[in-house]
Amino acid sequence: MSPLNRKLLRDLWRIKGQALAIGAVIAVGVLMLVMMSGLVTSLDETRRAYYERYRLADVFAPVKRAPEHMIADLAAIPGVAAAEGRVTGSALIDLSGRDLPLQAQAVSLPEFREPRINDIYLTEGRSLESNHPDEILLLQSFAGAHGLKPGDTIAATMNGRRRILHIVGLAKSPEFLYTVAPGELVSDDSRFGVIWMSRKALEAAYDMxxxxNEALLLLTPNVRLPAALDAADRILKPYGGTGAYGRKDQTSNRFVSEEIDGLRTMSTGVPPIFLAVAAFLLYIVISRMVQAEREQIGLIKAFGYSDFEVGVHYFKLVVAIAAGGALAGCLFGIAAGRAMVNLYLAYFKFPFLVFKLDPAAFVTGFLVSVGAASAGGLFVLRRVFALTPAAAMRPPIPPDYSRAGALGKALDAVLDQPSRMVLRRLTRHPGRMAGAMIGIAFGMALSVAMIGIMTGFSHMIDLTFNVIDRSDVTVTFNEAMSDKTVFELQSLSGVIEVEPVRVVPVVLHHGRNSHRGVINGLVPLPRLNRAVDSRMATIHLGKGGIILAQALADILAARPGDILTVEVREGRRPVLFIPVAGVADTLLGAPAFMQISALNRALGEQNRISAACMRIDSIQSARIYRTLKQMPSVAGVSLKSDARAALQKQMDTGAGAMRYIMAAIAAVITFGIVYNAARIAYAERARDLASLRVIGFTKGEASFVLLGELAAVTLGALPMGAVLGYFLSFGIAKGFSTDLYQIPASFSPESYGTAAIAVMGAAIVSGFLVKRDMDKADLVSVLKTRE
Known part of the structure; x- marks a missing residue:
């Protein structure tokens, strides 16, 4: 081993504390990259294989009622590889012990064969027998939520008729990876299920x-989707087609795609923050090491080593720390990815999900971490090349402190000697102190941002279900009803208040941009289902225009005054031209609002409603739910309390759970930065502190000189970190926000106070560890160290 390599090992052992702290910062950046990239690859590949193996449709074409022979016409569309018709319908499941009816979707399966499109994965039990019309397969996640298994029976209301159904098997399907009840945004396995029955049984149940009433199409590769959609719409239009749509707009696939896209965005945006902090810390460590080893560098060069060899020696030090951190990050990233896979397996209904490593993530993690660290080290290595042996072996020119002492002289009469030493250190080395403050401020900023995001999640839930939604129960109907239904509901004993809602499925177009969603028709001054912006100000609904959420306005690139083309996807399917009356920031989803009277007038359907929000007397709730069960027009009943619990669960799993990991990582980084600053300060002043001990200072007084500096730097970094955290919170909040929910950047005294306590706690622990080393130091050995 060459002398320089032996020196490299000694240097690494000497600064092992700083090296571990910097390596930990690099490791968490690589951990996030490897974990998120692996999750993206795993979810994407599993989804692709699942869709291909079970033949998920490329086109879904709902229709009111079309004769079976039209399937041949659909199959003849250029680019269609297979076409199949099926019967679907809404159902209400009545389970013993539950007053509230549960929503379900009934789906037909072909007789005597497997489906050519949208096949199912049987997880338990057996397949259906065509001569038993009351046999069903039940979605496994719904069955698991209620403890149902093959051999059990359930009661269900289909098309106004109550039936007793026998469960013969449990199943999963690529069509229902993410299950959500119609009209809702949040998945809840206990409140929405899927029933598969034989085609003949469902034809009889729904008069088909x-x-x-739904056609499924598989397309050949490279076919143009818009052309296939237009052709399917032309064929089905005479039979009440409500508009074909592609797999991209299918509810389950849309949510899965959004989850994967969110992970992909975080995998490219979050790790660079950590690696930039690591590069900054390495720059500080290596620059101070070079400054302290000027004389050694001069001696090495005087013995014949070239500038390049000496530069490579210090560059190896940087690479060794970065490579060690990257390797640890890869290993911990694999472990974290495997743990997160279990969350996603519960979140989505994949039959299996194995964490698949992305080799590119390893390569990228190593290259980016080493590159970021090297970028910080290269600035320092310029000094190594510039030092000549003669200049390096001379002591550096003493700095001029004449101007820095004015403040110290004014406080000499007030401060004791150790305090004056701390003050002189701060005023004579402002650059070094500023660097340390910036490093600690970054840690503070990460803590502020992550605590703010965690508060933002809770704040969003609280606002959504306490301020926006003031109802207790929401009732949805099978089709648009007369507004007289409001009076019928109001007449039920225990119902305090009823507010009508009209929800219309539409496709919004503006220029080349389009969005498949709904328009929510609300009363002019809603009390139970309010339209408010992110500042909780009431959104005033115009008499004829549409109000867009900011997220939806961004998708459509629309501004107030623009005219939207609105394709209605129900009833007579009119095409409307509606002006944008305003744009508002919202918290949940990407909604569009209109006055219910204006929406009905535009549709040519006066006094119609599709849902009702109710406030009820909780004492009489059971009787109200039983009454709603008996109403054939009711498609579903949902409780606000259930929706809140479902949203909380959803945000605690999947990408929402990532905030806990990032909060833990922010804590690790904060401690690493503060500990690194303390170790650097001690390394620079070890000889001075030993000298103080020799001339009579106690251990406590000597420690005060160093720890007082750390305390001053830490306290100075707190306001800077609070400001940085304020701006960082907006970027992280945007990264966590989705089309389902928008997370507000929440700022509260508690978040700043908690972050400040975390930083000061890290400073106390770091100071304790450094003081322990100071107390154990051999004064003679330290004093023998040459300047």
Whole structure:
């Protein structure tokens, strides 16, 4: 081993504390990259294989009622590889012990064969037998939520008729990876299920003999989707087609895609923050090491080593720390990814999900971490090349402290000697102190941002279900009803208040941009289902225009005054031209609002409602739910308390759970930065502190000189970190926000106070560890160290 390599090992052992702290910062950056990239690859590959193996449709074409022979016309569309019709319908499941009816979707399966499109994965039990019309397969996640298994029976209301159904098997399907009840945004396995029945049984249940109400198409590769959609719409339009749509707009696939896209965005945006902090810390460590080893560098060069060899020696030090951190990050990233896979397996209904490593993530993690660290080290290595042996072996020119002492002289009469030493250190080395403050401020900023995000999640839930939604129960109907239904509901004993809602499925177009969603028709001054912006100000609904959420306005690139083309996807399917009356920031989803009277007038359907929000007397709730069960027009009943619990669960799993990991990582980084600053300060002043001990200072007084400096730097970094955290919170909040929910950047005294306590706690622990080393130091050995 060459002398320089032996020196490299000694240097690494000597600064092992700083090296571990910097390596930990690099490791968490690489951990995030490897974990998130692996999750993206795992979810994407599993989804692709699942869709291909079970033949998820490329096109879904709902229709009111079309004869079976139209499937041949759909199959003849250029680019269609297969076409199949089926019967679907809404159902209400009545389970013993539950007053509230549960929503379900009934889906038909072909007789005597497997589906050519949208096949199912049987997880338990057996397949259906065509001569038993009351046999069903039940979605496994719904069955698990209620403890149902093959052999059990359930009661369900289909098309106004109550039936007793026998469960013969449990199943999963690529069509229902993410299950959500119609009209809702949040998945809840206990409140929405899927029932598969034989085609003949569902035709009888929904009066569809010899007909279908949904067509499924598989397309050949490289076919143009818009052309296939237009052709399917032309064929089905005479039979009440409500508009074909592609897999991209299918509810389950849309949520899965959004989750994967969110992870992909975080995997590219979050790790660079940590690696930039690591590069900054390495720059500080290496620059101070070079400054302290000027004389050694001169001696090495005087013995014949070239500038390049000496530069490479210090560069190896940087690479060794970065490579060690990257390797640890890769290993911990694999472990974290495997742990997160279990969350996603519960979150989505994949039959299996194995964490698949992305080799590119390892390569990228190593290259980016080493590159970021090297970028910080290269600035310092310029000094190594510039030092000549003669200049390096001379002591550095003493700095001029004449101007820095004015403040110290004014305080000499007030401060004791150790305090004056701390003050002189701060005023004579402002650059070094500023660097340490900036490093600690970054740690503070990460803590502020992550605590703010965690508060933002809770704040969003609280605002959504206490300020925006003031109802207790929401009732949805099978189709648009007369507004007289409001009076019927109001007449029920225990119902305090009823507020009508009209929800219309539409496709919004503006220029080349489009969005498949709904328009929510609300009363002019809603009390139970309010339209408010992110500042909780009431959104005033115009008499004829549409109000867009900011997220939706961004998708459509629309501004107030623009005219939207609105394709209605129900009833007579009119095409409307509606002006944008305003744009507002919202917290949940990407909604569009209109006055219910203006929406009905535009549709040519006066006094119609599709849902009702109710406030009820909780004492009489059970009787109200039983009454709603008996109403054939009711498609579903949802409780606000259940929706809140479902949203909380959803945000605690999947990408929402990532905030806990990032909060833990922010804590690790904060401690690493503060500890690194303390170790650097001690390394620079070890000889001075030993000298103080020799001339009579106690251990406590000597420690005060160093720890007082750390305390001053830490306290000075707190306001700077609070400001940085304020701006960082907006970027992280935007990264966590999705089309389902928008996380506000929340700022509260508690978040700043908690972050400040975390930083000061890290400073206390770091100071304790450094003081322990100071107390154990051999004064003679330290004093023998040459300047």
């Amino acid at each position: 003999e010899g007909a279908f």
